[in-house]
Amino acid sequence: MQFFKVIGRSLRSIGIVFSHEFNLFFTSPIVYLIGSVWLFLAGGFFALSLSAINTGQYEPDMLGMFSPMVFLMIFMAPALTMRLVAEEYRNGTNELLYTAPVRDWEVIFAKWLAVWAVFSVFMLISFVYPLILFSRGNPDPGLIITGYLGLWLMAGATLALGVFASSLTQYQLVAFFVTMGTLLVLWLAQQLTYIITSPKITPVLAEISLVSHYQNLVSRAIIDPIDVGYFVGIITVFLFLATQMLSTRRWSS
Amino acid sequence: MIQVEGLTKYYGNFKAIDSLSFYIDAGEVVGFLGPNGAGKTTTMRILTGFMPPNEGTATIAGYDVLDQPLEARQRVGYLPESVPLYKEMTVWQYVDYVAKLYNMRNPIRANRVDEVLDQVGMIDRADSLISSLSKGMRQRVGLAQALVHEPDVLVLDEPTIGLDPGQVREFRELIQQVGKEHTVLLSTHILSEVEQVCDRVLIIHNGQIVAEDRPDALSARLQGSHRFKVKVGNAKPEAIAEVIGGLPGVINVTSTDDGVEVLSEEEQDTRPAVAAAIVGKKWDLLELRPLDMSLEEIFLELTTNDRQTYEEEG
Ligand SMILES: Nc1ncnc2c1ncn2[C@@H]1O[C@H](COP(=O)(O)OP(=O)(O)OP(=O)(O)O)[C@@H](O)[C@H]1O
Ligand SMILES: [Mg+2]
Numbered sequence: 001m002q003f004f005k006v007i008g009r010s011l012r013s014i015g016i017v018f019s020h021e022f023n024l025f026f027t028s029p030i031v032y033l034i035g036s037v038w039l040f041l042a043g044g045f046f047a048l049s050l051s052a053i054n055t056g057q058y059e060p061d062m063l064g065m066f067s068p069m070v071f072l073m074i075f076m077a078p079a080l081t082m083r084l085v086a087e088e089y090r091n092g093t094n095e096l097l098y099t100a101p102v103r104d105w106e107v108i109f110a111k112w113l114a115v116w117a118v119f120s121v122f123m124l125i126s127f128v129y130p131l132i133l134f135s136r137g138n139p140d141p142g143l144i145i146t147g148y149l150g151l152w153l154m155a156g157a158t159l160a161l162g163v164f165a166s167s168l169t170q171y172q173l174v175a176f177f178v179t180m181g182t183l184l185v186l187w188l189a190q191q192l193t194y195i196i197t198s199p200k201i202t203p204v205l206a207e208i209s210l211v212s213h214y215q216n217l218v219s220r221a222i223i224d225p226i227d228v229g230y231f232v233g234i235i236t237v238f239l240f241l242a243t244q245m246l247s248t249r250r251w252s253s
Numbered sequence: 254m255i256q257v258e259g260l261t262k263y264y265g266n267f268k269a270i271d272s273l274s275f276y277i278d279a280g281e282v283v284g285f286l287g288p289n290g291a292g293k294t295t296t297m298r299i300l301t302g303f304m305p306p307n308e309g310t311a312t313i314a315g316y317d318v319l320d321q322p323l324e325a326r327q328r329v330g331y332l333p334e335s336v337p338l339y340k341e342m343t344v345w346q347y348v349d350y351v352a353k354l355y356n357m358r359n360p361i362r363a364n365r366v367d368e369v370l371d372q373v374g375m376i377d378r379a380d381s382l383i384s385s386l387s388k389g390m391r392q393r394v395g396l397a398q399a400l401v402h403e404p405d406v407l408v409l410d411e412p413t414i415g416l417d418p419g420q421v422r423e424f425r426e427l428i429q430q431v432g433k434e435h436t437v438l439l440s441t442h443i444l445s446e447v448e449q450v451c452d453r454v455l456i457i458h459n460g461q462i463v464a465e466d467r468p469d470a471l472s473a474r475l476q477g478s479h480r481f482k483v484k485v486g487n488a489k490p491e492a493i494a495e496v497i498g499g500l501p502g503v504i505n506v507t508s509t510d511d512g513v514e515v516l517s518e519e520e521q522d523t524r525p526a527v528a529a530a531i532v533g534k535k536w537d538l539l540e541l542r543p544l545d546m547s548l549e550e551i552f553l554e555l556t557t558n559d560r561q562t563y564e565e566e567g
Binding site: 012016020027028091092093094095096097098099250251252 | 264304322324338
């Protein structure tokens, strides 16, 4: 009974902070800009898949759209998340939020959920692309479903990293570059697997790389628990670290 | 209602507050008076659960701020030094959000938001964006936010700073009104503010409480009769000092450019005797004015006085 009360209370707190954060996104024109650019680029990549259908060379699929998404996320994740925690410190609203009867992890989780939901809105709009594909040809629905699942999880993981970076500083720009830099390194690690062919290092690089787990989901039409677990693990670790950061910063604020 | 024992807080190696202890009863309005850097904000941040102390305990309505943080925070309304506002929200949305964070539910919540905005005089600006408000209005919204969940304890960190004199007066009246129903701890470095709104004053200096008193007793002790300036038309300061210096209750007379400054014993108002002595000499008494002390002087005075009594007792 007590257990359900505690869970219920946490869910309520998360819901309150979540809807506040989610609404706050749409008070700024930046989110519309990011969304439009992303949808425009996704559409551009998708158009390439369409031209492949027209030439009749391939089975229609959306790999052309999914594959570059991980690269786009290097810039999109920091842009969406940089504000989330840093600005509370900048505006002094952290003093309101962290003296309210909500837990640090609830705040962090709700903030991450809000930015993930914003991304999900973009993703929902992009569903028109597969609809077009189905109206024109006969694509493999499994590949599209795992592709979107991969995209969704990969976004969740990169956004969790962004939330963590935003909890390190009061400067949005610092948060932006920390997230972007880290993602760039992770992305480059994947590129290295094409260059380094050592039987020892290459599998390790592939295993830690965001890109290879993403590619596994996107290109194989198989939902491998290892790939899903990898992203869920990344999300958990960074949200945990962000929560720890809040607690640490309470000591010295 | 608020119980603080042995509270100590370090920033790195710097000790910002030093084994602070005090107690505040339900319904009291207590002023936290101290100069810049005394440790007022630090203490309040510990009480509100914003930061943990290194040593000591603080309880709010029986809940320890460290062990039962959510219960303790639920019972505190806090207006920080810089008002924490989301400028993209309207006044109503903002106060409603804070009410939600403090576990208020509709339909009570919506009514309460209206009520508290009415109380602070912001109800007609309820739908304005916070970014469009003046400093004084923002301070009111900050107070509304602290009050909305009807907390047992209200913690206000320098609530009148940065307001114009008219707004300061209005805001103090507001606090007085609020103080009738709540336990209030407010910090300030303005002595007259404490006199106006507080039942009791805690004086904090270098992270320690150096005095605790009723504000009227304190101000009598500190300004009023016990230190004043005398200006005389037709006599040399040395001559005046000679005449006044011998009067009972006068401790010290110092000459200044245009008169003398008299220091007398705390309990004794020597002003009538001084006036009579001067008039008796047929000098022209131009001015006899109590000297206000600056906060720094007050602390100097209090700390040295305490040392004296301590030495006498010891
Ligand atoms: N985050 C911090 N890091 C390091 N030192 C700090 C920090 N915050 C406060 N201090 C120091 O602790 C001491 C007490 O600061 P505090 O803000 O509590 O004073 P205050 O009484 O509120 O002063 P004011 O009247 O200026 O608001 C000061 O010497 C200050 O420099
Ligand atoms: Mg302060």
